Amino acid sequence: MATINIDLTPEEYHVPEQRRKALMRKAGLSADAAGTARIVHRTLDCRKRNIVYHCVVEVGPADSSATPSGGNSPLPITPTKQVIIVGAGPAGLFAALRALELGIKPVIVERGKPVEQRKYDIAALTREKRVNPDSNWCFGEGGAGTYSDGKLYTRSTKRGDVQAVLRTFVAHGADPDILLDTHAHIGTDRLSGIIADIRRTIVAHGGEYHFNSRVTDLLVEAGRVQGVIVESGTSAPSTLTADAVILATGHSARDIYHLFRRHGWLLEAKPFALGVRVEHPQELINEIQYHGRGYSQYLPPAAYSLTTQAGGHGVFSFCMCPGGVIVPAATADRQQVVNGMSNSRRNSPYANSGIAVTVGLDDLPPAARPDADPFALLDFQMQVEQQMFHAGGDAVNAPAQRLVDFLQRRPSSRLNKSGYMGDVVSAPLHELLPPFVVDSLTQGFRDFDRKMHGFITADATLLAVESRTSSPVRIPRDKTTLQHPQLSGLYPCGEGAGYAGGIVSSALDGIRCLDAFHDSLL
Ligand SMILES: Cc1cc2nc3c(=O)[nH]c(=O)nc-3n(C[C@H](O)[C@H](O)[C@H](O)COP(=O)(O)OP(=O)(O)OC[C@H]3O[C@@H](n4cnc5c(N)ncnc54)[C@H](O)[C@@H]3O)c2cc1C
Incomplete structure (x- = not known):
């Protein structure tokens, strides 16, 4: 069984008959050959206009196209332990x-x-x-x-x-x-x-x-x-x-x-990350990532992964959900937390992603971290979540602001439609979030817009607060x-x-x- 790399266009990849023919042709097998070509790994590459699936393909005799075997095989237990x-x-x-x-x-x-x-x-x-x-x-x-x-x-x-x-x-x-x-x-x-x-x-x-x-x-x-x-x-x-x-x-x-x-x-206290969830129309993200091609039945809703450095902090996209919704992820009363999810078809009209800023003990004022208190970052996380709950009107509503207003440091007089599973409330996130988070997010968004032109748009909304990115305690x-x-x-x-x-x-x-x-x- 030989392994070769083959590039397929999205259409070749998604239309079964075209896929079979393209694989056989590119693997050098004639259509009626007894051999078979099976994709074992694929990566969608949309960095260039010529969007392709890079496929790793196993080529061999027809009867060798084994389907992958199942997962664990538990044994009958001998419950001595x-x-x-x-x-x-x-x-x-x-x-x-x-x-x-x-x-x-x-x-x-x-x-x-x-x-x-x-x-x-x-x-x-x-x-x-x-x-x-x-x-x-x-x-x-x-x-x-x-x-x-x-x-x-x-x-x-x-x-x-x-x-x-x-x-x-x-x-x-x-x-x-x-x-x-x-x-x-x-x-x-x-x-x-x-x-x-x-x-x-x-x-x-x-x-x-x-x-x-x-x-x-x-x-x-x-x-x-x-x-x-x-x-x-x-x-x-x-x-x-x-x-x-x-x-x-x-x-x-x-x-x-x-x-x-x-x-x-x-x-022990452990560095974590905190920020907002940004929501765009999925169609806009498709346009940007697929070089103006917008919707295509042969391409999945587009995703992105962004990272940069701003003012000594890492700023990165986190848990990006193409065609997803934003959910209220608090685990107790008087907390406001957002996260994202999507269905298998990723078919909502929204793309959302956490945009988080790294937070370490050095980011807290000395009085808030006596002797590297293991709870210092957890307390900080909790305070921000409580503040956001208050900003949402003392209810599980998401404080929200249009991205352009956040960057202009002005409250949003109107909000975009949102896929949040709850109510959104206009709130000045540039005043409510910790200043170093606001500054890092601001620089981060500007850098992301250079990498994905059109990321900063009047159609993008920020929802708070993305605070459960990882544990602030080890x-x-x-x-x-x-x-x-x-x-x-x-x-x-x-x-x-x-x-x-x-x-x-x-x-x-x-x-x-x-x-x-x-x-x-x-
Ligand atoms: C909305 C959302 C979307 C996410 N999307 C993704 C994604 O697409 N991909 C991805 O890789 N990750 C995603 N994550 C993160 C991912 O879910 C977590 O990283 C992962 O679940 C952590 O696994 P875990 O088993 O360590 O802890 P958890 O999944 O948090 O499980 C801990 C369990 O412990 C239970 N528990 C807590 N305290 C007690 C107690 N005292 N007694 C008994 N039981 C207790 C809880 O009820 C819970 O069931 C998402 C998270 C959320 C909230």
């Missing part, structure tokens, strides 16, 4: 699947509801502007990634087998095309079914779920974690014990950080054993512990933590 996994986000779920592969029983403890029920709380949040602190856009089965764009790319390929994670998604119902794409995405409409299917696999192979179960403390004896204390609704707290605990509670579980503070367990762990330095048997894991950012890297970290626990048994 048991691991508690706190949090059913990507980190927790992939740790559980890995546990089953290694014959260890996973017990998943999740504060939120099964994905089928979680959607009602999310609908209530949009409709009634009421945040359920255990069931929202971030909390509940599947974690923060369930209602997302489902982008599946990561920069952390060194951290594990990305393809294995993708194969697991495919084995549970994702489109096999995600195995080919440089920039694969699933879409929120598909993700919830996939998460439910992963649950069925875990339960069928002997894993256990506890929903509506919030972990409020750890059981610790002589420096070793023995289990967790769980609160479920109004019933009295109960305990669950195990050989190890994987703590994969995500970056919004502030109660977990406070638990560490209460006990005096080590935590739960430390030993580099080799991956256990907390003071708490043996505790594996801080995923985005909330500060070791991942995004669905795939969180999944990889879940697998790593479970492998580290398994190694400790040998």
Whole structure:
């Protein structure tokens, strides 16, 4: 089986008969040859006017076009060893699947509801502007990634087998095309079914779920974690014990950080990023990225990825959602947070993206960071979210401003139509956001407009605040054993512990933590 590179036009790529003919011709095979050419990887390249799909193609005998095999193959467990996994986000779920592969029983403890029920709380949040602190856009089965764009790319390929994670998604119902794409995405409409299917696999192979179960403390004896204390609704707290605990509670579980503070367990402040979500008409982004071609049935809604330096800060686009909507992602009362998601078809008329500015301890006034307080950046994040809640009229409304008005430092007398799942309220973000964020965003937008001419337009709107880009706190762990330095048997894991950012890297970290626990048994 030989591998060759072939470029296809978007039309050749998308029309099956044209694709087959073009592949055979460019692979040097005659149409009636017994050979076959199969695309194993593709990247859409729209940097030049001549837009092409760069394809990696396997060429070989006709019967060798094997379809990719499924994901994990869990073994029947011999439950002599048991691991508690706190949090059913990507980190927790992939740790559980890995546990089953290694014959260890996973017990998943999740504060939120099964994905089928979680959607009602999310609908209530949009409709009634009421945040359920255990069931929202971030909390509940599947974690923060369930209602997302489902982008599946990561920069952390060194951290594990990305393809294995993708194969697991495919084995549970994702489109096999995600195995080919440089920039694969699933879409929120598909993700919830996939998460439910992963649950069925875990339960069928002997894993256990506890929903509506919030972990409020750890059981610790002589420096070793023995289990967790769980609160479920109004019933009295109960305990669950195990050989190890994987703590994969995500970056919004502030109660977990406070638990560490209460006990005096080590935590560290961690740089994160904060900014706004910018929304454009998708058609405009298509025009810019596709060199004036606008809509084409052979091209997907266009995406972008931008990064620059401004005044000593990194400014970057984050979680760009072509054809997406903006969602209210707060996890408690009196917070205003935005994030983005899209369906598999990415068919809303809007393109949105977080535009975030890096924030470190040095950005805070000295009085706000005594002795590198691990909570200094978390407090800063919370203050901005509360201020934005106030600016939204003390309700879950998004404070918004047209991009041109932000740059001109004037309030917007009218706002553009928005795909925000809630109400938007005109607010002077140039006055409300921290000055260094305003200055960095201003320079950043001007630079982005040089790279993507037309990015600054009267049709673009900023919504606040994009503050949950990553965790502002790290739960430390030993580099080799991956256990907390003071708490043996505790594996801080995923985005909330500060070791991942995004669905795939969180999944990889879940697998790593479970492998580290398994190694400790040998
Ligand atoms: C709207 C939105 C869109 C996103 N889009 C993308 C995207 O397209 N691509 C991408 O790669 N990333 C995206 N992300 C980010 C991605 O979802 C996260 O990086 C990823 O989910 C982190 O995984 P995790 O398992 O570490 O934590 P989480 O997914 O946050 O999961 C943590 C879980 O722990 C549970 N939990 C918290 N506290 C407790 C407790 N005390 N007891 C029991 N359970 C608890 C929570 O309910 C939650 O289910 C998006 C996030 C959001 C909010």
